[in-house]
Amino acid sequence: MAWKKIIPAKRTENIKYAIRDIVVLAKEVEKTGKEMLWLNIGDPNIYDFVTPPQVIDDTVKAMRDNQNGYAPSNGIDEAVNAIRLDAKSKGFKNIKEIFVTTGASEAIDIALTALLNAGDNFLLPAPTYPLYDAIINKLGAEPRHYFLDEENNWEPDLKDLESKIDENTKGVLIINPNNPTGTNYSKESLKGVIELAKKYGLLLFADEIYDKLLFDENDKHISMATIDTNAPIITFNGLSKSHVVPGFRIGWGIVTGKDELISDYNEGMQKFVRARLSANKPEQFAIKNALLTPQPHIREMLNKLKKRGEITYNRINAIDGLSLVKTSGAFYAFIKIDLDIDDFTFCKRLINEYGVVTVPGSGFGQKPNTKHFRVVFLPNEEILNRAYDKIEEFVKKLKEEGK
Ligand SMILES: Cc1ncc(COP(=O)(O)O)c(C=O)c1O
Numbered sequence: 001m002a003w004k005k006i007i008p009a010k011r012t013e014n015i016k017y018a019i020r021d022i023v024v025l026a027k028e029v030e031k032t033g034k035e036m037l038w039l040n041i042g043d044p045n046i047y048d049f050v051t052p053p054q055v056i057d058d059t060v061k062a063m064r065d066n067q068n069g070y071a072p073s074n075g076i077d078e079a080v081n082a083i084r085l086d087a088k089s090k091g092f093k094n095i096k097e098i099f100v101t102t103g104a105s106e107a108i109d110i111a112l113t114a115l116l117n118a119g120d121n122f123l124l125p126a127p128t129y130p131l132y133d134a135i136i137n138k139l140g141a142e143p144r145h146y147f148l149d150e151e152n153n154w155e156p157d158l159k160d161l162e163s164k165i166d167e168n169t170k171g172v173l174i175i176n177p178n179n180p181t182g183t184n185y186s187k188e189s190l191k192g193v194i195e196l197a198k199k200y201g202l203l204l205f206a207d208e209i210y211d212k213l214l215f216d217e218n219d220k221h222i223s224m225a226t227i228d229t230n231a232p233i234i235t236f237n238g239l240s241k242s243h244v245v246p247g248f249r250i251g252w253g254i255v256t257g258k259d260e261l262i263s264d265y266n267e268g269m270q271k272f273v274r275a276r277l278s279a280n281k282p283e284q285f286a287i288k289n290a291l292l293t294p295q296p297h298i299r300e301m302l303n304k305l306k307k308r309g310e311i312t313y314n315r316i317n318a319i320d321g322l323s324l325v326k327t328s329g330a331f332y333a334f335i336k337i338d339l340d341i342d343d344f345t346f347c348k349r350l351i352n353e354y355g356v357v358t359v360p361g362s363g364f365g366q367k368p369n370t371k372h373f374r375v376v377f378l379p380n381e382e383i384l385n386r387a388y389d390k391i392e393e394f395v396k397k398l399k400e401e402g403k
Contacts, residue, residue: 075100104251182327
């Protein structure tokens with residue numbers, strides 16, 4: 001008897017993750033000895049951002065104190081209480097549940113899994129963070145995209161959003177501040193989305209993982225859950241970005257809204273929360289200080305990011321054929337390509353010919369007949385300027401080719 005080949009499930013055919021897929025190509029080019037400039041992945045630790053010592057100390061202390069067993073499924077009390085206090089200080093009121101997870105990613109997976117049946121659809125922004133598409137596809141449901149409006153600072157296009165809702169639509173996602181556009185949404189837009197969710201009975205997801213990363217001190221982030229305390233909302237957040245620990249895998253979900261609207265669904269989610277036992281335990285001991293004591297590293301981080309965002313904005317807009325809407329937060333720029341070349345070929349050639357690694361806009365979703373690429377501006381100014389010199393040279397070459 002011979003062994004039989006193992007066949008992956010059909011559902012794997014729809015799973016794409018452009019951010020990591022492009023790395024496979026870049027690694028091949030790197031092997032040829034070419035100098036590579038990596039502007040493709042949102043991991044601050046790869047660049048000149050370091051984890052604040054307190055976060056490490058609290059985790060190491062927990063490990064030495066033998067806090068290495070399973071945690072309660074929802075998270076250790078001191079972490080859950082700190083998340084609650086932090087949320088209340090932002091104006092959250094009707095908090096029904098908090099659950100600590102293995103990165104915000106796991107909270108997103110649980111929240112979608114407890115919501116969607118095959119055949120349902122869920123509204124995602126285009127462009128969006130691709131994890132949502134991957135999970136919805138895994139569930140046999142449909143990721144359905146509404147457009148963010150590049151002509152209006154990438155705010156949600158509410159008309160388009162409403163036109164995409166049907167009787168199988170279960171919920172709508174807002175990523176604010178946004179990855180990949182860096183937009184901090186206006187209250188008006190957030191209210192508009194809430195009104196539509198109310199009109200059609202939809203659950204709201206508010207991914208606010210970048211809420212602490214707004215460059216301008218006068219720029220305020222408004223949490224979706226503070227606008228309408230009755231609205232059923234799951235807010236996602238975590239330590240990965242603001243506390244420079246994406247490898248800790250610590251995130252959480254906050255359930256808010258009127259009890260009768262959210263309680264059955266919340267109980268469904270909690271079944272999954274309990275079934276997977278718990279999130280990483282020692283790292284949860286870092287949450288209390290991270291959220292409730294002053295965090296001077298955040299301002300330092302923002303000063304660097306603000307400068308790097310400005311360089312990106314100025315350098316890109318000076319290149320004929322590319323344009324960029326000003327970003328307010330996070331560390332991404334979603335750059336428009338006005339050239340006769342598709343975004344995948346643009347990124348592939350940029351890697352092959354210049355060693356600059358960016359991600360094609362199609363990996364995030366974009367309006368038909370528009371093309372973009374995403375840059376992560378975490379690298380230092382010298383690297384960024386070198387990368388933008390190369391991008392400038394590349395675009396000049398494309399123009400000479402008649403593109
Ligand atoms: C919008 C958004 N949500 C969620 C995540 C995942 O966060 P975590 O590291 O907490 O799983 C990311 C990571 O890049 C992100 O950009």
